[in-house]
Amino acid sequence: MKKIILVAGATGNLGKRICSELITRNAEVRAIVRTTADPEKIAALEKIGVKVIEADLANIDDIAKAYKGADCVVSALAGLGDVIIDLQKRLVDAAIKAEVPRFIPSDFCTDYNDLVPGENRNFDLRRQFKSYLDSTSIKASSIFNGAFADILKYNTPILNLKDKSISYWGEKSDWKLDFTTLDNTAAFTAEVALDDKAPRNLQIASFQISPKMIWEDVKKATGEEFRMQQLSTLEDFAQFIKKQRTDNPAGELELYAKWQQAQYMYSMFSTHHTQLANQLYDNLNWTPSLEYIKSFVAR
Known part of the structure; x- marks a missing residue:
């Protein structure tokens, strides 16, 4: 008998991939969407075999x-407090009301459990929702994928193709950063959704790579030697972020405020995954760092 998995946030980039991975695993996939959802995105989900249900969220x-x-229920929602806390609370309450046994929250990020509250706004929202989720009777599994590998393409300080530079903070040129591709995250999430015995917290990474290792992979991919540089101490970086946030109060209402992006960078150099669950499901193929970097860096 097919398992029925319901996905919230299915019209998003990650959500649609999760739906696709579930379908390849012979699950019956339902997507719950707002009544105002984009018809083209709904049609794209239906085309791959997803049953779309419009509802008043x-x-x-x-x-x-x-x-x-x-x-x-799998939540792949993105947003601020009205989504990560308020909407996800309603999703959980509805799941309990409908006697759904399991819930996967939208915790697709660095494992924030060991981070200091207040250092990352979006993690604080997830932490607040986690407290509520763990107070309920539903069984939950959080998937922590570090950073999505896509950020390596976007000329962040960690890898700036335009400036041909690789940067880091503190004495952390050897510090391993956690990156997971969207496809790997979606495939792992599908496995967890179908696994009634999945643990509460799951750390994954397609690859763990330090700034020095990124330099080596870029050289192999391009033949060029990028500039390695320390931008500041971690302490100075933290103070810079606090000032940036104070000076830009409008960012509190922006999902990807400039200071929030800096907070993510700070968290990546503050903690990393030490208990990877990559081997929990033996049918997954994890993308290596060099293969991924070669996919967008031309020789």
């Missing part, structure tokens, strides 16, 4: 109707 009873018979 402000109404717990309406959400619960969509959940009927589901084995697990």
